[in-house]
Amino acid sequence: MERMGKGESTKAAILEEATELASLVGLGGLTIGTLAAATRLSKSGLYAHFASKEALQVQVLQYARDRFTDVVLRPTVAAPRGEPRVREFFERWITWQSTAFDGGCIFVDAASEFDDQEGPVRDELVRAERDKLESLTLIVGTAVSEGHFRDDVDPEQFAYELEGIILAHHHARRLMRDGRAEERARRAFDRLVDSCRAAARTA
């Protein structure tokens, strides 16, 4: 049966709050003290749930990754194979960036923070990112094999460029506070898809 014990439920609440906080101040800026205050726990009471701060950071990333899988990845594969599924992925991804956490997407924040700091946090981050890229590459590959995209489309290159659009969106929206960030992202995406689409009945 194994319903969730008290410990597990508070730990989940901690991770929820920690992820929110980390999206605002960064994974490195996250502090046991402030997190304890935010969850109304004592420092030691909170700390008891984790082996170290580093472990907490890793588990925050894992928590965020599960969320991403739930609200982006899994629903996406419900869309019809090929281009529609690519579109669905993009739409859900960009919505995720705006709505998942108060601060920006935690993966984007953490990426530039930990790209030079060897260790388990970086490793987990790379794992999450590689996973995401792999899923995207697969989905684009399907669009090719379905005949929606041209044969010479390189799914990895597509994934690279789509990631770029998402990053530009994050940058424009969060730092520059550009109200047209999302519109711009959509236009860029449309251009990208257009350039990959098989010519509609040319012969």
Place this chain on the structure above:
Amino acid sequence: MERMGKGESTKAAILEEATELASLVGLGGLTIGTLAAATRLSKSGLYAHFASKEALQVQVLQYARDRFTDVVLRPTVAAPRGEPRVREFFERWITWQSTAFDGGCIFVDAASEFDDQEGPVRDELVRAERDKLESLTLIVGTAVSEGHFRDDVDPEQFAYELEGIILAHHHARRLMRDGRAEERARRAFDRLVDSCRAAARTA
């Protein structure tokens, strides 16, 4: 005449080292203690050159901005107007990202770190970024008015998408350690330019 006094020269050395360090651990992760150790100064001796840590952070950004102007912006306008100048900008920008500092581009790092933290650091960062975007927009606008790019090309949209390519490159190179990051960026850039180019003698 005003040659550089002792104080100014050590301050310059501090900013140099600080920028390097900040590119590795982030502007927020930058610490008076570690910076003092890196410059072989005492904490207080170093601190005497700045009003506060926040002031130091701002001046680091200003220092990096000057460097960017010197090695990217200024040489770029030496290239012939129009598409060649756009190309020059891209090439210099991407080289900057790989070679300017040991850690990634400090603006990229700082952008996701301070996008949610109101204050002078964020303000300076936005100023620098707006400057960069404006220059780029102008250069692309010239490519349009020179007839290299089609009339319906939106320079701001171009700038947005180019920023995306740069960010994707940073992400792929530094976090994912993708050896083909630069090649991918170049392909994306070529595709972007191609889609903007005026059709070569159609009539």
Place this chain on the structure above:
DNA sequence: TCCATAAAAGCACGATCGTTCGGCCCTGAC
């Protein structure tokens, strides 16, 4: 209801944080 166990708190530790202050050294002007 009692008790074993889990969960949270309390307290303290060494270290480091940003910041301040008083004083020593060195240089250049008189």
Place this chain on the structure above:
DNA sequence: GTCAGGGCCGAACGATCGTGCTTTTATGGA
């Protein structure tokens, strides 16, 4: 030769950091 001032240091401050202990409180099965 003296004196003013800039440049740098040593020491120290209160606060907070991550991390251990020991103790109290809450929980749930017998």
